[in-house]
């Protein structure tokens with residue numbers, strides 16, 4: 001789907017800050033409020049904008065720190081459906097936060113979140129590795145998130161400029 | 167006791183003023199009105215500043231990283247007076263590709279300590295005592311003082327809001343005398359944000375040709391033009407030979423603190439400026455030059471992203487100010503809006519001072535940029551959207567207060 005310049009700008013603005021108000025977007029793009037509403041609706045309906053969500057630093061929330069693992073999975077693709085069928089079987093688990101088909105040494109990259117390492121380990125051994133097409137798994141636990149979806153978690157972005165300058 | 171000594175002491179006292187070590191020129195130079203405002207705002211907590219004349223972006227990491235690498239590798243010595251050849255070659259290619267004004271890296275480009283130093287050496291290279299240089303106001307605060315420091319006389323021309331602060335041929339001709347040597351032009355403009363299009367430049371070029379004048383074209387904001395393609399004065403027919411083009415990395419590349427700019431001009435002028443530069447500066451800082459090489463090689467995508475971001479904020483801010491009744495023309499470039507505050511009945515200084523004290527929003531009163539700036543304030547929209555939104559709220563409550 002080809003977007004117009006204005007649509008592209010709306011996507012960029014909302015991807016950066018999904019809470020930017022429609023009034024502000026309208027002003028930023030020299031559009032009327034109605035036009036802007038219409039364009040956003042169109043982007044939502046065509047699933048270009050899939051969802052609005054917040055980036056949360058769970059490590060800050062006592063008792064909810066959780067663990068995330070990235071699991072490299074090798075599978076045997078099936079005739080006719082390739083990787084799609086096994087991918088679907090995997091991404092339907094609610095523990096799976098992201099799933100990507102990869103080039104290179106393995107096939108699927110599965111991002112799994114759980115309350116504890118134990119919980120993730122259980123998921124891998126009970127649910128993932130027992131699937132017929134799965135040949136092998138390698139689990140990597142994330143120790144610390146520095147940057148996620150373009151957002152740096154501990155950013156010192158104080159304004160260091162002097163208050164008035166020529 | 168002895169009458170002799172008394173009179174001598176008295177004599178010294180009476181002559182205290184006379185023995186000042188300062189030059190007349192410097193003594194008579196007025197401190198910048200910006201400075202006064204800075205002192206007022208600097209001590210306050212919780213101020214939202216729209217008074218900043220620099221980008222809110224930090225220099226791209228790849229550029230900072232290139233400077234770090236140069237330090238690690240031990241590039242800590244002087245460069246050639248005119249700057250690293252590699253950088254001059256990049257500048258040459260950049261000016262050619264981006265603005266259609268190629269200059270020879272060998273003898274038509276000098277890397278300077280900011281556009282500021284480029285302005286200084288340009289003026290010192292061309293001004294004889296008593297020569298006149300035309301400064302179009304409202305203007306960047308350094309032009310007139312630099313002319314004076316170079317021994318010249320700054321002759322000002324006022325522009326008007328009705329004309330979007332563009333100068334007309336007639337207005338220029340009115341102040342031209344037999345002593346006029348040059349005109350300083352700034353587009354996109356600080357403080358008004360006005361950008362001159364090709365037609366405007368052609369008009370000014372005609373005047374320059376007719377009276378055989380040089381133009382110092384300050385194109386430091388060239389990368390920050392939002393509606394039309396920026397046109398360099400040197401690209402106007404017949405103007406390359408009478409243009410000293412001044413630009414740099416401070417604004418478009420968000421590199422103000424690196425103190426790096428450059429000046430491009432035909433060989434004769436460049437060599438004259440190089441004489442001053444070699445004695446007064448030796449060369450621009452080496453690590454900053456390495457950073458600039460990276461900025462030109464790989465940083466143009468970031469410039470594009472920043473430009474987009476400024477454009478959105480400009481649109482937002484201009485709309486919001488106009489809604490508040492603070493009328494402004496849509497500035498085609500830079501990151502300044504120059505709204506009229508005449509509807510409030512206050513002077514620029516009153517408005518700016520009261521806004522700062524009562525609502526903690528710092529703006530710059532327009533009259534510091536020349537008398538034709540009176541009745542206006544300069545707001546920089548190089549601030550986060552949150553800050554811009556909050557400042558609009560505060561300005562609204564300020565002007566709605568009885």
Ligand SMILES: Cc1ncc(COP(=O)(O)O)c(C=O)c1O
Pocket residue numbers: 166219279280281282283306352355356384386413414415416422425426427
């Ligand atoms: C019009 C204009 N020229 C020159 C400069 C100085 O730039 P630099 O940081 O390159 O010395 C500025 C900075 O505020 C400016 O606004």
